[in-house]
Amino acid sequence: MQKQAIFQSKLLPYALVAPQLAIVLIFFYWPAAQAVIQSFLLQDAFGLSTSFVWFENYIELLKDPAYFEAIVRTFFFSFAIAILSLSFALLLAVMADKPLRGSTLYRTLLIWPYAVAPPVVGVLWIFMLHPSLGVLSRYLRAGGIDWNPLLDGNQAALLVILAAAWKQISYNFLFFLAGLQSIPKSVLEAAAIDGARPMRRFWTVTFPLLSPTIFFLLVVNIVYAFFDTFGIIDTMTRGGPGTSTVTLVYKVYTDGLLGGNLGSSAAQSVILMVLVIVLTGIQFRFVERKVTY
């Protein structure tokens, strides 16, 4: 009852959401609808000849073993990146949450990498780990490791995962720190009085109380790894060596923009969109149950 009283006019609430709706319509629904339409077409790059081919683009994709490899690879990358960056960020946040001298400085420094654009992250890591330019590569080789991500697919994948996870640590750190600071000290003190040691306090008190944050970050990180790793892959490996760092998003780009195969590229975007919707749905449906708010 009280809520209705806030708005005198019936139109006002609609007017207030209109800008946001317009943005979502123009920047999400419209392009998404175009992608769906394009995915049923066979068209040359210039748009001079167009024919309607029903599901041919999808069938071609599903017949292509390289596409399945890309799906598996993308999931692997996403989970690896999410787990790596979440665990490091949590560790750092727990450390930074302690009363330390100059903790503001640490915190600021830890948040910095978030401001770095993905392609720049790629270039930074290349300078460290490029087989002939990299500073660290020299030490790796001196240590007897044959470091050559230009040819070794596993090393290239590792490089991409490390760089992508590194970039996301700051973001996760920020949320973890806020989450940690909102945990009432009294609960931890009570546990301490009961004789729980720091490790036990962390796993039985802090961790469950952080679960909403962890859940939120898990969703965000997986979506990040699906889409935002593009810049990193493009600057670091361009999908190589072989196809060992081609993810779904990267394939959308190479097939559409480099290959001029817009139909297949659109079909891939549609599949990607469905995948992410399903994935997020599953997370909300099942994982959220285990979360204590």
Next chain:
Amino acid sequence: MALRHFGAAAAVAVTFGMAASPALAVTEIQWWHAMTGANNDVIVKLANDFNASQSDYKVVPTYKGSYPDTMNAGIAAFRAGNAPHIMQVFEVGTATMMAATGAVKPVYKLMAETGEKFDPKAYLPAITGYYSTSKGEMLSFPFNSSSTVTWINLDALKKAGIAEPPKTWPEVFEDAKKLKAAGYTTCGFSGSWVTWVNLEQLSAWHNVPLSTKANGLDGFDTVLEFNGPLQVKHLENLVELQKDKTYDYAGRTNTGEGRFTSGECPIYLSSSSLFANIKAQAKFAFTAAPMPYYPDVKGAPQNSIIGGASLWIMGGKSADEYKGVAKFLTFLSDTDRQVYIHKASGYLPITKAAYEKAKAEGFYKDQPYLETPLLELTNKEPTENSRGLRLGNMVQLRDVWSEEIEQALAGKKTAKQALDAAVERGNTMLRQFEKTAVK
């Protein structure tokens, strides 16, 4: 009321003002390109000189990013209905542009329709052949052309006790081993553009087909066939030498070029256009030798094919605009101007007269290595295996071929398996391109 009258008056004034002002009567010609650094300066100078030479047209050059970026920008602009007049497209985009009938205006037609003087025979056939139909009609205007050469660090050769640059592949392998023993442990020899050098140029240089139908020049129904004995043997050699870094893979594009200029790789196969960088950065004596060949292949070496880019004229413009474009192309073909471009950028002259003039001026006396790519291109009369390539989706084809070569070099596939897979995957993509192109 008063305000409305004022508005109308202003509109009239503006309309008349536009018609009267000579500055606005100039027809602008948009030129999108992908040149950076010193070569960008050359483009700007050419446009300025042209604009100063007459007052009817104004060429406006715009840098649009890398070659693929420029091409994508042009395609997107065409779809949106505001394509530039002139677009610089790299050689591998040729088939895509050619298939876009209606989106482009072939140069030979442009010249005929505008009545501009144009003699196709004045141009070097080794260069224009790449951008012409099988009947010899020029489709796009060659702008910057190069070819593959073997860049040699002469100081390193001396250090390893090698008397002269290698001529054949076995000599390259032998010399690389000696260089490795002499201290070049991380890289005896290497190269850029792995597919261009080791598949495309290798095949042309040995008069072996890359694909049927004269490498695609005679039709989009071309089928790849570079998994023959020569190419497999060559890749096997590279795989074997990769193991101890006598050969060391340097990536799909030209990002490995610093390995030559820094002195790490003393023998490096790449584009002749690398000259400007080498001249600026290398702290050693260098030269460019012709590409190596396998002496047991009959008739080798044949002739090399070009790399670089050409200017495509986009369709759907007015007759007046086309007149300006045609005048600009004539302006570019001028002998002195070609000699200037050749000297300033290191790219090749495109007319016979310009080549002769550079020779007569003694340009190659001090720098004989600048003539190497021209000698390679004109080494023999081109055959259908060495005239050029015209494969659709070429940018992505090269990526797929590189993927397979990388698998072989990493020891995951044999050379034969890798090239078989590259051919098979490439053919699937060519059929896809054919489907969209023919309709």
